Amino acid sequence: MDHFQYRDGVLHAEGVSLSAIAERFGTPCYVYSAATLTRHYRVFDDALAGIDHDICFAVKANGNIGVLGLLADLGSGFDIVSVGELERVITAGGDPAKVVFSGVGKRVDEIERALEVGIACFNVESEVELARIDTVARRMGKIAPISLRVNPDVDAQTHPYIATGLKDNKFGVGIERAEAIYAQAATLAGIAIRGVDCHIGSQLTRLAPFKDAVQRVLALIDRLAECDIVIRHLDVGGGLGIRYRDETPPSPAEYATAIRDLVAGRDLKLVVEPGRVLAANAGVLLTRVELLKPGIEADDKHFAVVDAAMNDLLRPALYDAWQAIVPVTETTGTVEARRWEIVGPICETGDFLGRDRELALTEGDLLAVRSAGAYGFTMASTYNARPRVAEVMVDGDVPHEVRARETIADLMRGERRLPS
Ligand SMILES: Cc1ncc(COP(=O)(O)O)c(C=O)c1O
Numbered sequence: 001m002d003h004f005q006y007r008d009g010v011l012h013a014e015g016v017s018l019s020a021i022a023e024r025f026g027t028p029c030y031v032y033s034a035a036t037l038t039r040h041y042r043v044f045d046d047a048l049a050g051i052d053h054d055i056c057f058a059v060k061a062n063g064n065i066g067v068l069g070l071l072a073d074l075g076s077g078f079d080i081v082s083v084g085e086l087e088r089v090i091t092a093g094g095d096p097a098k099v100v101f102s103g104v105g106k107r108v109d110e111i112e113r114a115l116e117v118g119i120a121c122f123n124v125e126s127e128v129e130l131a132r133i134d135t136v137a138r139r140m141g142k143i144a145p146i147s148l149r150v151n152p153d154v155d156a157q158t159h160p161y162i163a164t165g166l167k168d169n170k171f172g173v174g175i176e177r178a179e180a181i182y183a184q185a186a187t188l189a190g191i192a193i194r195g196v197d198c199h200i201g202s203q204l205t206r207l208a209p210f211k212d213a214v215q216r217v218l219a220l221i222d223r224l225a226e227c228d229i230v231i232r233h234l235d236v237g238g239g240l241g242i243r244y245r246d247e248t249p250p251s252p253a254e255y256a257t258a259i260r261d262l263v264a265g266r267d268l269k270l271v272v273e274p275g276r277v278l279a280a281n282a283g284v285l286l287t288r289v290e291l292l293k294p295g296i297e298a299d300d301k302h303f304a305v306v307d308a309a310m311n312d313l314l315r316p317a318l319y320d321a322w323q324a325i326v327p328v329t330e331t332t333g334t335v336e337a338r339r340w341e342i343v344g345p346i347c348e349t350g351d352f353l354g355r356d357r358e359l360a361l362t363e364g365d366l367l368a369v370r371s372a373g374a375y376g377f378t379m380a381s382t383y384n385a386r387p388r389v390a391e392v393m394v395d396g397d398v399p400h401e402v403r404a405r406e407t408i409a410d411l412m413r414g415e416r417r418l419p420s
């Protein structure tokens with residue numbers, strides 16, 4: 001069930017109207033539904049019932065403390081890519097023992113902090129990184145649990161900027177080199193081999209690439225067993241896509257069943273790192289129409305300038321991504337619909353949230369950009385000296401401000417003129 005529904009003609013997040021949220025917290029603002037997040041987590045978790053598994057939510061999709069705290073309370077672990085994300089998890093009450101640490105450039109201080117709090121596993125992305133982790137761990141008198149992120153060289157059939165499992169991507173190591181690197185890892189006193197990891201891309205809408213990747217990794221696990229290298233967990237990364245428009249991705253249950261069938265009968269714990277599929281459709285970006293700027297009628301290109309921009313939601317500008325834009329108050333037919341370019345006030349031609357959208361608009365109208373709960377706020381910037389927006393989480397009938405809107409003073413914090 002969608003927790004963003006029209007009631008009496010007004011779009012609600014659970015029991016609270018988005019117009020009331022705009023009134024109270026201002027616009028633009030991200031609005032999340034606690035019930036949707038909970039349901040998405042449970043659907044995924046239930047789909048994996050029966051196999052030993054950990055769901056490690058990808059913090060990069062949504063790192064808000066309110067979101068992480070809710071997921072932590074549901075039992076979620078976390079996939080992080082920086083010490084900043086680790087501190088967010090800890091602040092939110094997440095369990096470091098359920099944290100996996102991915103990323104191609106982990107710094108020494110980040111490795112130290114992760115060892116200090118006792119994370120579950122480092123997803124190692126290169127031999128040089130393996131050596132670095134070993135050195136740091138030995139210096140600290142610790143043993144670092146690791147998985148090697150292997151690159152199974154499958155085509156994820158997604159946007160090239162978010163495909164990560166091809167040979168020429170920067171991520172992981174070529175699967176053909178993995179045995180030699182594991183053999184090397186087995187000799188290192190600061191390293192304990194735990195698993196194998198792969199992540200082939202994001203917004204995947206077909207099962208075949210996932211299955212191909214898992215099969216290739218399972219074959220590697222068999223080859224490693226022949227050399228007495230025991231792999232205890234298989235981390236298949238994240239990447240399950242969602243429906244933004246007309247995509248037909250597999251359901252979490254179909255995805256989980258497919259992977260479960262492949263690992264059935266093996267003594268392996270399954271780790272998954274979903275981001276988008278848990279968070280995207282649990283959030284909207286609420287924005288207000290500032291100005292309507294009709295263009296030349298013959299060109300049929302008219303601009304609705306809204307108060308949110310590419311700095312608040314980058315996906316349309318960066319990937320030419322399509323996200324639904326809907327009116328908060330259902331239109332009554334008094335205003336004629338026409339096709340609008342929904343643009344922000346930033347000085348970039350690429351500053352749009354949606355193009356060619358048929359909407360009946362008046363100045364001051366509220367719009368909701370849907371599917372904005374993942375890679376929305378986390379990719380926001382302060383370009384054009386625009387403070388980052390508020391985040392509100394609705395839980396039943398109560399809207400909670402889980403992040404206050406930044407102020408102009410926040411933007412200038414720490415800056416100063418040269419001494420005169
Ligand atoms: C290593 C890793 N794990 C998990 C994710 C989460 O991906 P998604 O949001 O597509 O589920 C990503 C991002 O694609 C990633 O790079």
Ligand SMILES: N[C@@H](CCCC[NH3+])C(=O)O
Nearest residue numbers: 060162202203315374375
């Ligand atoms: N930021 C991307 C996904 C990249 C995933 C990073 N591993 C998006 O909005 O779709």
